[in-house]
Amino acid sequence: MTDTPGPVLHSDPRGAIFITPDLYQDMEHWHEVAAEIRRDSPVLRVEAEGWPAFWAITSHADVFEVSRRSDVFWNTERSAPGPDVTYDVLEAMGFALPRTLVHIHGQEHQKYRQVTNDWFKPAAVSRLQPAIDAIADEYADRLVELGGSCDLAQDLAVPFTLRVIMTIFGVPEQDEALMLRLTQGIFGAADPEYLGDFTDPLAFLSDTLGTFTEYFGELTADRRAHPADDLATVLANGQVDGGPLGETELLWYYIIVATAGHDTTSFAFGGGMEQLLRNPDQLRALQADPSLAQNAAEEMIRWTSPVRSFFRWTQEDTEVGGQAIAKGDVVLTSYPSANRDETVFVDPMRFDITRPDADKTLAFGLGMHYCLGAQVARREVRTLLSKVLERIDTMELAGEPEYQRAHFVSGVKHLPVTYTLR
Ligand code: HEM
Secondary structure: OOOOOOOOEOOOHHHHHHOOHHHHHOHHHHHHHHHHHHHHOOEEEEOEOOOOOEEEEOOHHHHHHHHHOOOOEEOOOOOOOOOHHHHHHHHHOOOOOOOOHHHOOHHHHHHHHHHHHHHHOHHHHHHOHHHHHHHHHHHHOHHHHHOOEEEHHHHHHHHHHHHHHHHHHOOOHHHHHHHHHHHHHHHOOOOHHHOOOOOOHHHHHHHHHHHHHHHHHHHHHHHHHOOOOOHHHHHHOOEEOOEEOOHHHHHHHHHHHHHHOOHHHHHHHHHHHHHHHHOHHHHHHHHHOHHHHHHHHHHHHHHHOOEOEEEEEEOOOEEEOOEEEOOOOEEEEEHHHHOOOOOOOOOOOOOOOOOOOHHHOOOOOOHHHOOOOHHHHHHHHHHHHHHHHHHEEEEEEOOOOEEOOOOOEOOEEEOEEEEEEO
């Protein structure tokens, strides 16, 4: 962990876990604090300097309820939890505030979601399986090339999930390094490892958005002129209200799919593998019975919950879990906390690939904004898992895993392992 102080709190200090990037680097401690909050203040008031005041929603039932009641709890331009300064600076620099699917609401959201919905339906996603298999084979083969030790997160999970999402888009392999820099520039902006030579995170974010604009502008023009069988073609030629998507909306659509579909899934895989290596009996059970991979992937996603939270903005006076919430109040849905709720999951702090209740996970959210890529993510995690297990005989941790320092999307970014091949 770094020594960087988090935001200063003027309320129960435990509320710091939801917004302090450092605290997501030690998830054991994080979950101890979250369990305490669930027990005594499941809807916790958090007032932190530089942040909008909010209610942290920590129980499964309440996160479920807030997500379901999208008529009362709206997604807005500030749905991604962050300090005010991020938005103020974006506006001051002349960038439009984000308008992706997670930032819009109601009928407008439905119209935009409709543009890609068919692409992400289970039947369409099942068509992607041969491509996912081939990419997973390619990356699992790296285990052979790497000769017995590697960083399972950076050497396999990160490039694999990036290649899958870029294949869906239709972005050529040679542009992947750029895409990696861009997605990490947005989600990893708080993590010094991803800042490179840039000492000013806001300048870095601005640079990232500028490059995204240019790259996807060119991609759009190309797919309008030469339609192909990929998601970029669907977006470039998509219609809303009888016309093409606006330039800003289109840019943000690319950004949400590129960013939401990459780090999230690699964190789920990396963090899940960490648990398998810490529970070698489960790793062996999975090797002995590959049919367990599907449930194992579900448990890896529940356990890691890489999307840490979203903000919703309350439209009328209401109540959640017995707590009065006023019109205009902000609520934060804590997915990692909901996914360890002891009233829903048996022995929630135990990682268990045979857990019968793993499918009660709220890691993908719920309701109108339910993760568009959930089926893709599930397939990716279980496919890469199966392909890795097909190749290894033994695998062990070769050092302490390192967690990304970020409060919005985070998880294991370095997973050093040693292994023997079959
Ligand atoms: C394990 C991996 C993933 C996790 C944990 C995850 C989690 C989430 C969560 C929590 C939400 C918000 C749900 C809500 O507000 O109720 C979301 C939305 C979204 N996700 Fe994912 N996601 C993952 C992978 C993906 C992938 C692979 C893609 C794309 C291929 C994707 C695309 C999206 C999009 C576009 C939205 C916005 C949907 C909307 O607002 O209508 N996600 N995701």
